[in-house]
Amino acid sequence: MSGDGLLGPDEWAAVLLSIRVAFFAVLWSLPLGVLCAYALARWEFPGKQLLNGLVHLPLILPPVVTGYLLLLAFGPQGPLGQALAPLGISFAFRWTGAALAAAIMAFPLMVRAIRLALEGVDPRLEEASATLGASPLWVFITVTLPLILPGILTGTILAFAKAIGEFGATITFVSNIPGETRTIPSAIYAFLQVPGGEGAAFQLVIVSIVIAMGALLASEILARRMNQRLGTNSRGAM
Amino acid sequence: MSSSAERDMLEVDLQHQLGSFALNATFRAPQGITVLFGRSGSGKTTIVNAVAGLMRPNAGTIRIGTQVLYDSATGQYLPPHKRHVGYIFQEGRLFPHLSVRSNLTYGRWMSGTRADPALFNRIVEMLGLGALLTRRPGALSGGEKQRVAIGRALLAAPRLILADEPLAALDAQRKAEILPYFERLRDEVKTPILYVSHSASEVARLATRVVALEDGRVLRQGRASDVLADPAVTPLGARAAGAILQAKVARHHPDGLTELSASGLPLLLPHLDKAPGSHVRIRIAATDVIIAAQAPAGLSALNVLPGTVDALRPGGGPGAIVSLQTPAGRLLARITQRSVDALGLHPGMSCHAVIKAVAVAPDDIGGTEAAPGLPRDEQP
Numbered sequence: 001m002s003g004d005g006l007l008g009p010d011e012w013a014a015v016l017l018s019i020r021v022a023f024f025a026v027l028w029s030l031p032l033g034v035l036c037a038y039a040l041a042r043w044e045f046p047g048k049q050l051l052n053g054l055v056h057l058p059l060i061l062p063p064v065v066t067g068y069l070l071l072l073a074f075g076p077q078g079p080l081g082q083a084l085a086p087l088g089i090s091f092a093f094r095w096t097g098a099a100l101a102a103a104i105m106a107f108p109l110m111v112r113a114i115r116l117a118l119e120g121v122d123p124r125l126e127e128a129s130a131t132l133g134a135s136p137l138w139v140f141i142t143v144t145l146p147l148i149l150p151g152i153l154t155g156t157i158l159a160f161a162k163a164i165g166e167f168g169a170t171i172t173f174v175s176n177i178p179g180e181t182r183t184i185p186s187a188i189y190a191f192l193q194v195p196g197g198e199g200a201a202f203q204l205v206i207v208s209i210v211i212a213m214g215a216l217l218a219s220e221i222l223a224r225r226m227n228q229r230l231g232t233n234s235r236g237a238m
Numbered sequence: 239m240s241s242s243a244e245r246d247m248l249e250v251d252l253q254h255q256l257g258s259f260a261l262n263a264t265f266r267a268p269q270g271i272t273v274l275f276g277r278s279g280s281g282k283t284t285i286v287n288a289v290a291g292l293m294r295p296n297a298g299t300i301r302i303g304t305q306v307l308y309d310s311a312t313g314q315y316l317p318p319h320k321r322h323v324g325y326i327f328q329e330g331r332l333f334p335h336l337s338v339r340s341n342l343t344y345g346r347w348m349s350g351t352r353a354d355p356a357l358f359n360r361i362v363e364m365l366g367l368g369a370l371l372t373r374r375p376g377a378l379s380g381g382e383k384q385r386v387a388i389g390r391a392l393l394a395a396p397r398l399i400l401a402d403e404p405l406a407a408l409d410a411q412r413k414a415e416i417l418p419y420f421e422r423l424r425d426e427v428k429t430p431i432l433y434v435s436h437s438a439s440e441v442a443r444l445a446t447r448v449v450a451l452e453d454g455r456v457l458r459q460g461r462a463s464d465v466l467a468d469p470a471v472t473p474l475g476a477r478a479a480g481a482i483l484q485a486k487v488a489r490h491h492p493d494g495l496t497e498l499s500a501s502g503l504p505l506l507l508p509h510l511d512k513a514p515g516s517h518v519r520i521r522i523a524a525t526d527v528i529i530a531a532q533a534p535a536g537l538s539a540l541n542v543l544p545g546t547v548d549a550l551r552p553g554g555g556p557g558a559i560v561s562l563q564t565p566a567g568r569l570l571a572r573i574t575q576r577s578v579d580a581l582g583l584h585p586g587m588s589c590h591a592v593i594k595a596v597a598v599a600p601d602d603i604g605g606t607e608a609a610p611g612l613p614r615d616e617q618p
Contacts, residue, residue: 124329127318127331129344130291131324133345134344135317136319147334229335
């Protein structure tokens with residue numbers, strides 16, 4: 001698939017890497033995002049505001065700061081990096097690190113969308129489910145989860161788009177290594193640094209727009225279909 | 239009462255403080271419909287939620303037969319999903335993302351028991367849900383939703399059915415559509431039913447037993463006809479007081495009136511769509527009864543029953559409630575205190591109760607659990 005007229009091999013590598021990074025960033029953060037949203041929407045516990053702040057921090061902090069903190073924690077000399085090294089898990093200057101950075105930057109968007117959907121679920125339906133013999137876990141699986149599916153979808157799409165476009169934290173944490181950590185934004189940045197790179201940069205800009213529009217369109221169609229299944233209920237739709 | 243009915247009886251004794259509102263209720267609910275009766279704010283829904291396990295009272299015990307659902311002394315508390323109660327909510331609370339069929343089978347599915355197609359078909363047929371099975375709740379009318387909610391609770395094979403004002407959100411026509419289903423439940427199902435209501439006519443039609451609540455306390459409990467005929471029990475105010483009479487349809491007259499026989503005494507009503515010989519219970523509101531010291535003559539009212547005054551209570555404002563023992567059963571009459579004095583009414587005095595035939599609203603007439611020919615040996 002290299003250089004079939006539209007994109008050069010370097011551009012292709014950047015596009016495929018971006019998709020891989022964003023895909024795994026969303027895949028691994030989704031269960032945690034649902035748990036986090038549930039805790040923030042439904043539970044009262046000490047330190048709830050602290051958790052809320054931590055989740056939202058990447059939204060407010062300069063991305064470079066987030067990337068640098070990740071480097072400090074997960075770098076070869078960092079405490080988490082050293083703790084995970086014996087398990088064969090390493091993030092520094094690898095595509096997995098880019099996925100971690102993207103996941104953390106996209107996390108607040110995902111949690112917010114799911115939390116909003118959760119707050120729209122009528123707790124009386126969950127009570128009804130419990131009286132019919134469903135344990136709390138089954139209440140969640142059979143009632144809560146289907147009802148927040150549109151919100152989960154919204155959160156996933158938003159997080160995916162954010163992960164595709166993440167730049168600051170990624171380049172600070174895992175640098176800009178072609179084929180390993182050079183995602184679309186990093187590649188655009190790199191092309192713009194060299195004379196005559198504008199053409200390649202522009203191609204990637206077009207690709208970015210196509211991916212973003214495609215994701216939005218897909219989520220719109222899916223959300224509409226789900227809301228039809230739920231009848232008139234339009235909670236959690238985009 | 240059979241031993242199985244005793245075994246499955248609900249016994250409640252609970253105390254709960256909600257702000258300045260104190261709930262302190264002790265009662266039992268055997269087989270049949272036990273109506274928690276009282277005005278809104280008297281603690282009815284709190285009690286039902288405590289029985290379902292959706293709310294944890296401060297103190298007390300709740301038991302079904304020998305199974306303890308809650309006991310504050312020993313700290314026992316069974317979570318709602320282990321209580322096996324079928325809860326019919328006021329607003330239905332159907333799952334919007336599931337079809338009617340999946341809503342109905344949800345309880346079976348959760349309890350992991352094998353579906354029983356015969357029972358499913360019987361309940362679908364009884365509630366007339368056959369044509370709705372593939373639809374989603376969003377596409378149902380209010381009455382249809384409530385029928386599905388009843389079926390869903392029944393199909394969970396509950397040991398106890400709870401119904402929290404299941405008709406309150408429906409208009410009169412839908413109410414009339416659902417009420418017969420509750421009558422059938424009462425007569426065909428052995429499971430005790432705890433039914434919350436603030437409607438005197440629903441109580442009259444459905445209740446086997448009544449627990450009258452006022453400000454979080456049990457005013458009186460017992461057989462529906464006894465409790466409702468007690469002039470001291472007016473949880474909704476003296477104007478809503480009324481007694482229940484058991485009667486049998488004697489014959490239909492060509493002039494459009496139906497003659498009932500209440501312990502041999504004839505009562506005339508506007509035409510009633512029941513076959514001669516069938517049992518009915520009628521509610522006679524205290525405001526529709528007049529008292530005469532002598533047998534009245536030249537009166538337009540058709541029904542005059544001889545009786546004896548057995549109690550007198552002041553009934554709010556200038557009114558009084560008179561309880562009369564008649565051969566047909568106990569009657570309540572709401573008259574003014576001035577009339578009480580003028581007639582010289584006192585307990586033990588003979589008098590006549592005058593009831594206007596048209597005063598008996600069709601809404602207040604229901605089948606009775608004593609009606610013969612209904613199967614009582616089946617249980618979902």
